Amino acid sequence: MLTQAQSSHLVHECHVCEPRGGCLGMVLLNSEDAYQQLSHAKRINRKGEFVFREGEDADCFYVVRSGSVKSYMVTEDGEEQVLGFYLPGDVFGMDVTESQHRMSSTITLETTSVCRFPHAFLSAKSEGVNLLKITAEQMQRDHNLVLMLARKDADGRIASFLDDLACRYWSRGYSATSFFLTMSRQDIGCYLGLAVETVSRTLTRFQECGVLRVNRREVDILDHDTLRKIAGTRVSNVSPDCCKTVELKSV
């Protein structure tokens, strides 16, 4: 298992966080003490395990160290609404109610290790500035999802979704053109407000158009330019220049 390797070199373990603006542990925590405690707080989960459930007491938030998770809520009639997918380096578990309970559940999509950041460990200095930076990212995510759901058709949503994933993988040093989907079609549909069949059909159609190649959960983006055009409108700041290079590559 990875546990052995991970517990040896603290600093090196944080390479996944660096592309996201430096290791959060170093940024948010002021004392070496706290950082030590933090390093012991990481957990490894197998696929399908809860990191936390809606309604539970919340005294921390998390960073994905490896693997991926999905955040979702369950409606009164048992329907699931996926709120987001989180990749290595992403912060999740920020959505806490006023009474410090979880607003949503988070479950692992594959074998995943996460880093716990107890609220109590936050240094006073970091709370104001940096906490806002983290919430900013979450709000931008939410706004982007709202924009997709309200204004885009199925093609636009799927294209946006894939483009977003590609950008996020790219920003972490992975390939932006070839990656695996860690979530099911069901999850994607739940996230984008589409039926599973629509997700499947749309992906097939994209493949027929030569925009991408898809086999089960394996995706290769062949024409990122066109994908972007289909995706249409993005929220201004959401994707900085991350995929501009990719765009140029395909020109």
Add this chain to the structure above:
Amino acid sequence: MLTQAQSSHLVHECHVCEPRGGCLGMVLLNSEDAYQQLSHAKRINRKGEFVFREGEDADCFYVVRSGSVKSYMVTEDGEEQVLGFYLPGDVFGMDVTESQHRMSSTITLETTSVCRFPHAFLSAKSEGVNLLKITAEQMQRDHNLVLMLARKDADGRIASFLDDLACRYWSRGYSATSFFLTMSRQDIGCYLGLAVETVSRTLTRFQECGVLRVNRREVDILDHDTLRKIAGTRVSNVSPDCCKTVELKSV
């Protein structure tokens, strides 16, 4: 104008904030000094004026004192996406980018006065706990909107929208059964991801069913129970017991 009356009694002016958990000025600011400065920071805007625009530098957030505002983003192709409506006591302007720029624009829907809360005035103590409480409300809002857009049809969205408004008016001491819409059909459609025509048609149909009476922007909810049923699933914590009394009234 109201300016004269408003600048005289600081404490009494805050009655609009109290139903929302106490005047934010008293809660967030530690010094009397800061509170004095704050009181001078309120602004009155006429209908259709910007409180702030997307991309501007952000050094504060706001509370609606009277009137109402809408928050929205503009997509690359000029389309507008409304992100929320804010009533007296509501906090807005929390969605700030990492670089401290506005993520969205906010414009008044009627003659409106707002209270400025400069970030610099926040006391160190209040930043951690209370700031999170405020962001929690914002995130709950966002999640609820996502849920509506992803899972509900036009009827459900409109019903939810009206129910939400009714609850929020009720929590502020206004009638939950009779109120004015401060926003246009266009705005409602922009918010709920529906065409204006659909909004209009749905309202008309609700009236024909005897659920409500609507005349231009005047709304009377006749059968809140049925409205709730149509609205369907709500996010768990979003509406506490606020409208339970209303429910019972119509039983």
Add this chain to the structure above:
DNA sequence: CGATTCGTTGACATGCTTCAAACTTCGTGG
């Protein structure tokens, strides 16, 4: 190796958008 979950494809129904037009309200300038 069977059972179950996941993904794909087809046919059909329908809810919403789009386009078009009429009416009302409101603001502005004559």
Add this chain to the structure above:
DNA sequence: CCACGAAGTTTGAAGCATGTCAACGAATCG
């Protein structure tokens, strides 16, 4: 104060995208 134009609202008709229902193939798991 009235007239006019612009904006907001309502209603109808038609087209289409997406959901629903159903069936099948493929991969995964115990």
